[in-house]
Amino acid sequence: MSSALAGDVEHHTFDSPTLGHPYPYTVYLPDGYADSPERDYPVVYLLHGSFGTERDWVAKGNLAQTADRLIAAGHIPPAVFIMPGSRSWWIDGHNEAARSAFFEDLMPHVEATYRVGNNRDQRAIGGLSAGGFGALNFALERPDLFAAVAALSPASYVPYPPLNSSAHRHPAFLDDEGHFDTALWDARNYPALLEEYRMQVTPRPSAEESDVPPVPLYISAGRSDVYDAEYHARLMRQAMERIQPNDVRLDLYPGGHTWRVWRASLPAALNFLFQYVDPQAEDRDGT
Template identity: 75%
Template structure:
């Protein structure tokens, strides 16, 4: 479809207004917390790794006890500003902390050009584990042990968060996947995965075999082995990672159906430690904003509690 220069200008101005409005909103949150956009050089990527970070009111870089930290991943073609400017993360975190529902915590919202995978366009998964986590843990007073870490994300970020938790259950105490784009056996025709550079081979075609190797169901058996108690043992060496899932009932990518498949698969491995919430709405920020408080409340039943071990 031909787009006129005037229409292109209008879209550019509209995007700028959205970003400006978001940052103006953030300035009001700063009264109770501190939020900033940062970056550092990533050896894995070979260029700067951007992230937005939320520090709670009263954050003390010299406190003897490190803060719990949640890594929040954005969706396909999103960026490190999304959760802060569109997802209401600062407002939600301030309210939950002020009400005593969750402890003072740090939230890291990284940016990625990929679907949080080592895909064709960038090694996003490797950069997350090899560069981002060490940078955050050496720069801020946050925990570097399993019980003080959680990971969450929306859509493609839900795909990534789920995979991170399944691949490395030794590193995360809880995971939340909001409308996760974890489609089995393949993404629907209207999914951006089909045109995202992360999954396009040298011929510009979607690589189905890569998708299958990277999707959550490829990790389930190894995860089950890690978290299932061995014979004559009451608990496993690595506890399961409790999982929160949400989806909109009118999601255009049929996220409810795929969320139910995911819950069923995970309940077989860790019964009682999977929660699925369904919301009116589609694959939109309305649903993700609505489910964020429930997701964080769920995660902080486990994050920050060293003695909470799931059998």
């Protein structure tokens, strides 16, 4: 592909009041972004995995090449991708308040800095492994903010992570004695969020539609995942289909808990998200 048709990748930080230190992120800006200052673009937030960084999706996941190809082919519209960095599992854990920083610092910074839509219809979220855990949790907690969510090999284990999972040694979940905090996991994993989410997205008896629509969910997993992600993905699909039976998709791939699987499933995930995200970049004056 000609470089003239490629998006730009940039790495930045900004001061995060919540974290008390610079918040790192990588941004993909679609081809033509700099030449169309009057346009707003849809935005997708992509979360990395356990002990990962904000550079993973570009360096290991081929995000830029995949986005370039899908945009050039017309499969997805030109869009901005934000890939934040976190020292936690995207929760307010024992080491940092990653969840609060995402909502209170990162999203406002992105919407003030880039020409992205600031409404639900132009915003989606996704993640891999621990980032899939975080992406699903964010969508369940705030269905008013996201049009769709993708969880690739989500580390949303029920009831608890397998013993070989890095969750058992991650500082987000280690208490003052260095033990895995099961109560924190119980409070932050998606089953704890389902009932409140159901109440938000289910129409009241007197209404045909709920005030906040369900957030369509894409799930993928490798069939030989060492953390048994296929089993946990099937549990997740079953739980979510009770609430939104027509808005859940599960794809299974050969392979394990690896970038090979995540690279393979990324195009399907993005195509899924953009079935629900507003494909039209809008003029800044609203036309």
